[in-house]
Amino acid sequence: MLAEKVKNSIINVLQTLYSEGLLQFYKNPVIYKNRDDVLVTWPNHVSGSDENTNDAFGTLAQYRSTLIDGSYNAILRDGSILKVSYKFSRNQLIKHSLWYWPCPLVIPASDMRDEVTLDAIDLYSTQWTDYVRFRTPLRFDFAPKEATPGHPASHIHMQVSECRIPVERPLGFASFVRFIFRNFHSQDWASAGMWDSLTDNLDAEKDTCLHDDDLFIQHLAWKKRKNY
Amino acid sequence: MPIDVVWGRVNNRLAATALVEELETLNIEGTLYLGYPVLPQAESTTTVEALLVSKEPGLVAFNFPTGRYSLDVLKSSQDSLAYAIEGNLQKHEALRCGRKLGITVNTISFFSDPSLLEGLNTEDPYMVASQGTLEDCLDKCAAVPDALIKSLSAAIQRVIMIKPVKRRDNVRKSDSRGAIIKKMEKEIANLDEWQRKAAIETPEGPQRVRGLAGSGKTVVLALKAAYLHSQHPEWDIAITFYSRALFQQFRDLIERFSLEHSGDKPNWEKIRVLHSWGAAGEPGIYSLIAGALNVPPANFGNARSRYGREKAFAGICGELLTYADKTPPVLFDAVLIDEAQDLPVEFLRLVFAATRDPKRIVWAYDELQNLSNLQLPSVEALFRGQVTINNIRNAAQQDIILPVCYRNTPWALTLAHALGFGIYRKSGFVQLFKELELWREIGYQVQGGRLDFGESVSLKRRDDSYPSYFTELLKIEDTILAQSFHSEVDQYEFLAEQIERNIREDELDPDDILIVLPNPITAKTEFLTLSTSLSRRGIDSHLAGVTSSRDVFAIPGSVTVSQIFRAKGNEAPMVYVVNANYCTNGPDLKSLRNTLFTAITRSRAWVRIYGIGAAMDELICEIDSVYKTDFQLNFKIPTEVELISIPLIDRDKTPEEMADIAAIEKQLDDLLERIENGGMTPSLAKKLRRLQTRLLDYESIVEE
Numbered sequence: 001m002l003a004e005k006v007k008n009s010i011i012n013v014l015q016t017l018y019s020e021g022l023l024q025f026y027k028n029p030v031i032y033k034n035r036d037d038v039l040v041t042w043p044n045h046v047s048g049s050d051e052n053t054n055d056a057f058g059t060l061a062q063y064r065s066t067l068i069d070g071s072y073n074a075i076l077r078d079g080s081i082l083k084v085s086y087k088f089s090r091n092q093l094i095k096h097s098l099w100y101w102p103c104p105l106v107i108p109a110s111d112m113r114d115e116v117t118l119d120a121i122d123l124y125s126t127q128w129t130d131y132v133r134f135r136t137p138l139r140f141d142f143a144p145k146e147a148t149p150g151h152p153a154s155h156i157h158m159q160v161s162e163c164r165i166p167v168e169r170p171l172g173f174a175s176f177v178r179f180i181f182r183n184f185h186s187q188d189w190a191s192a193g194m195w196d197s198l199t200d201n202l203d204a205e206k207d208t209c210l211h212d213d214d215l216f217i218q219h220l221a222w223k224k225r226k227n228y
Numbered sequence: 229m230p231i232d233v234v235w236g237r238v239n240n241r242l243a244a245t246a247l248v249e250e251l252e253t254l255n256i257e258g259t260l261y262l263g264y265p266v267l268p269q270a271e272s273t274t275t276v277e278a279l280l281v282s283k284e285p286g287l288v289a290f291n292f293p294t295g296r297y298s299l300d301v302l303k304s305s306q307d308s309l310a311y312a313i314e315g316n317l318q319k320h321e322a323l324r325c326g327r328k329l330g331i332t333v334n335t336i337s338f339f340s341d342p343s344l345l346e347g348l349n350t351e352d353p354y355m356v357a358s359q360g361t362l363e364d365c366l367d368k369c370a371a372v373p374d375a376l377i378k379s380l381s382a383a384i385q386r387v388i389m390i391k392p393v394k395r396r397d398n399v400r401k402s403d404s405r406g407a408i409i410k411k412m413e414k415e416i417a418n419l420d421e422w423q424r425k426a427a428i429e430t431p432e433g434p435q436r437v438r439g440l441a442g443s444g445k446t447v448v449l450a451l452k453a454a455y456l457h458s459q460h461p462e463w464d465i466a467i468t469f470y471s472r473a474l475f476q477q478f479r480d481l482i483e484r485f486s487l488e489h490s491g492d493k494p495n496w497e498k499i500r501v502l503h504s505w506g507a508a509g510e511p512g513i514y515s516l517i518a519g520a521l522n523v524p525p526a527n528f529g530n531a532r533s534r535y536g537r538e539k540a541f542a543g544i545c546g547e548l549l550t551y552a553d554k555t556p557p558v559l560f561d562a563v564l565i566d567e568a569q570d571l572p573v574e575f576l577r578l579v580f581a582a583t584r585d586p587k588r589i590v591w592a593y594d595e596l597q598n599l600s601n602l603q604l605p606s607v608e609a610l611f612r613g614q615v616t617i618n619n620i621r622n623a624a625q626q627d628i629i630l631p632v633c634y635r636n637t638p639w640a641l642t643l644a645h646a647l648g649f650g651i652y653r654k655s656g657f658v659q660l661f662k663e664l665e666l667w668r669e670i671g672y673q674v675q676g677g678r679l680d681f682g683e684s685v686s687l688k689r690r691d692d693s694y695p696s697y698f699t700e701l702l703k704i705e706d707t708i709l710a711q712s713f714h715s716e717v718d719q720y721e722f723l724a725e726q727i728e729r730n731i732r733e734d735e736l737d738p739d740d741i742l743i744v745l746p747n748p749i750t751a752k753t754e755f756l757t758l759s760t761s762l763s764r765r766g767i768d769s770h771l772a773g774v775t776s777s778r779d780v781f782a783i784p785g786s787v788t789v790s791q792i793f794r795a796k797g798n799e800a801p802m803v804y805v806v807n808a809n810y811c812t813n814g815p816d817l818k819s820l821r822n823t824l825f826t827a828i829t830r831s832r833a834w835v836r837i838y839g840i841g842a843a844m845d846e847l848i849c850e851i852d853s854v855y856k857t858d859f860q861l862n863f864k865i866p867t868e869v870e871l872i873s874i875p876l877i878d879r880d881k882t883p884e885e886m887a888d889i890a891a892i893e894k895q896l897d898d899l900l901e902r903i904e905n906g907g908m909t910p911s912l913a914k915k916l917r918r919l920q921t922r923l924l925d926y927e928s929i930v931e932e
Binding site for chain 2: 018024025026028030043067068069070072075114116117118123124126127
């Protein structure tokens with residue numbers, strides 16, 4: 001079953017990142033089944049909860065509630081969060097939502113290590129003017145059924161929830177992780193050597209899903225390597 | 229049994245003392261409450277000056293008139309007294325007989341000055357008495373029917389639900405673990421006589437409340453705060469503590485007790501629940517005092533950068549103390565401090581400075597939470613000689629011990645002490661009390677031998693040091709189990725099987741189960757492997773306080789896994805200590821054994837100790853010895869000279885200090901290697917000779 005394969009590849013990537021010392025902590029994805037649909041997602045996933053609504057996109061409250069509820073897959077060393085969910089129907093990928101939540105505060109590494117993440121955040125929030133960094137969360141969404149002109153099947157949200165930059169195809173977890181580390185955690189990217197060995201089990205990643213209209217506006221596109 | 233007297237707020241001390249003496253002379257059995265309870269009425273509250281609860285002469289309410297009054301005045305005051313008490317008791321179904329109250333409320337006006345009684349003609353049922361004439365009055369009192377005495381005591385003792393008991397609707401069997409815990413939780417909800425007494429007794433000055441963890445100190449302080457508030461609504465009262473998680477608990481308890489006592493919600497302006505430090509936007513005792521002294525309060529980041537993590541709070545309290553000593557910022561009429569063992573001495577001194585005379589400071593602390601008998605300095609040292617505490621006859625007690633430990637079974641506690649001290653360890657003790665009397669204070673009695681240096685002794689938990697429901701509800705052989713495994717995963721798989729059974733068959737909830745990981749450094753990684761075994765069986769688990777707040781411990785529907793430091797102050801009915809072999813031997817053995825002690829004492833009913841390899845087998849031998857001796861601690865107490873060679877309990881080293889020592893040892897190894905490879909230089913030789921002198925000094929001290 002594809003869902004099971006994807007879940008296992010996520011676990012493998014998480015274990016690899018953890019053993020390389022790139023994560024503070026991780027949580028294995030869980031599987032929820034509902035008739036024909038299978039959801040592979042972060043633990044404690046409450047769909048449609050307040051934190052997931054568009055108004056909350058990018059708020060500190062959203063970041064905090066993710067920590068409090070434990071609804072994430074990985075906490076990076078600097079407190080940034082990764083959380084992903086993939087939905088399948090009849091063994092086909094029908095949806096995904098891949099979050100990267102950069103830590104809203106830049107906190108000295110030793111405190112991030114010694115303190116409970118949320119406590120460190122709350123501690124440094126008291127002097128937020130010195131520590132806060134205005135960084136947007138990113139969310140790669142894939143939802144072909146909801147695709148319309150102006151709402152590409154695969155897109156990335158940043159800054160505001162209405163932002164939908166077209167993206168060529170859905171992303172497997174390994175591709176997503178490589179994208180995040182290469183662009184936003186360049187020191188880790190340079191020091192760890194295992195990036196090429198991370199693999200996905202997501203066949204859907206082969207095909208482009210850009211609509212012709214999307215090709216005329218700025219979008220993210222890339223060539224796929226085999227097994228990469 | 230002589231009469232038990234509970235000293236609350238006493239207005240007429242002369243009369244109260246005379247009454248106590250008279251009741252003692254008459255050999256009355258029962259409890260006499262002075263200045264308690266406060267009975268809520270529609271508009272006002274009534275304090276009963278003295279209330280005698282006994283089978284015979286019965287339930288007797290006293291008032292203490294101080295002048296010459298007409299009978300009509302006395303009658304009217306006795307009527308309202310009886311009416312208030314009856315109204316209160318009628319709420320209790322168990323005390324009703326048909327539609328009426330099954331108990332007679334007798335009333336007596338008791339005069340300390342017999343001359344005030346002259347010429348006063350009484351009529352039944354109104355009674356007046358003084359010393360010498362009380363017996364006749366008591367003879368006329370209506371006794372309490374046998375069937376009602378227990379319910380009456382319970383009603384008077386204000387049988388209060390201390391915390392909302394879990395509903396446990398899933399419990400269907402009558403003898404499952406879930407059913408047992410349900411019964412235990414019902415029992416714990418009632419206050420015991422020591423807790424009640426501790427809560428009400430209010431001396432004119434400081435008071436110390438001690439007890440093992442789980443003896444009910446938090447409840448006692450909350451009840452005391454509510455009681456003081458209802459007695460003195462104009463007082464500024466503060467209640468403070470170390471763990472932030474206690475904030476809500478105190479608010480809830482005080483509100484509940486206030487409603488019971490005075491029928492009214494507390495006035496939160498006058499009774500304040502305050503964290504010791506205070507956080508952003510949330511005042512604490514420290515920040516209030518700083519404000520009163522016009523000194524900017526330091527936040528954690530600032531304090532830590534100047535004093536280090538461990539000493540941060542002590543450091544800034546010390547700074548403030550220099551100002552407070554010069555101009556004491558009197559802010560409070562009474563301050564109640566919980567978890568004083570976790571707060572720096574400087575903080576207690578600040579509180580002292582900020583409290584009005586006669587310094588009504590009540591501080592409660594855990595006796596020996598870390599097996600350390602140096603938890604807090606002596607009272608004299610604590611308050612720089614400005615405070616002494618004495619228990620005086622016929623007065624509210626200043627030094628209170630809560631002797632009953634509700635959290636742990638006597639067996640788990642004995643085991644925790646045996647392993648913590650290394651009583652049955654082949655290579656000898658790990659640590660021991662220097663003051664032998666402490667054994668008695670923490671609830672042991674001498675079964676055989678003598679509690680003296682150089683003597684053999686046999687110690688056992690005293691029967692009254694634990695509630696009787698432990699023996700009634702639990703099977704001793706099931707309370708503690710230990711097992712050794714070949715590999716870590718073997719261990720986790722077995723653990724997960726047991727937990728699956730706990731949830732599916734034993735009717736425990738996932739949040740009734742706590743898994744303790746003794747090694748804080750590897751805990752995260754261990755958790756990730758362990759949780760695989762649990763999730764294979766569909767059991768959710770979480771590692772407490774890793775990413776969410778450290779205040780969140782248990783989560784409904786999830787098994788709690790915790791590294792040892794996070795587990796402190798928390799408890800669960802079923803505790804699994806895994807990888808316990810980590811604590812058998814090793815450098816800094818004392819802290820390893822303290823870890824075992826803490827882990828085992830998290831359990832409210834059952835504890836399972838698992839580990840791997842030879843070290844675990846060794847630990848199991850120690851555990852078996854406790855079983856074989858029928859939960860006694862049998863050992864020869866070293867002589868005072870021998871004791872010196874045992875690392876007598878002192879404070880634990882911080883992880884930073886441990887790391888420092890490890891680093892220095894590594895450097896020494898490097899140095900030795902270098903010298904052995906011909907790296908000696910004249911200047912090095914000079915330094916080494918200095919080192920040798922220090923070494924000889926040290927050895928001669930140890931020998932002495």
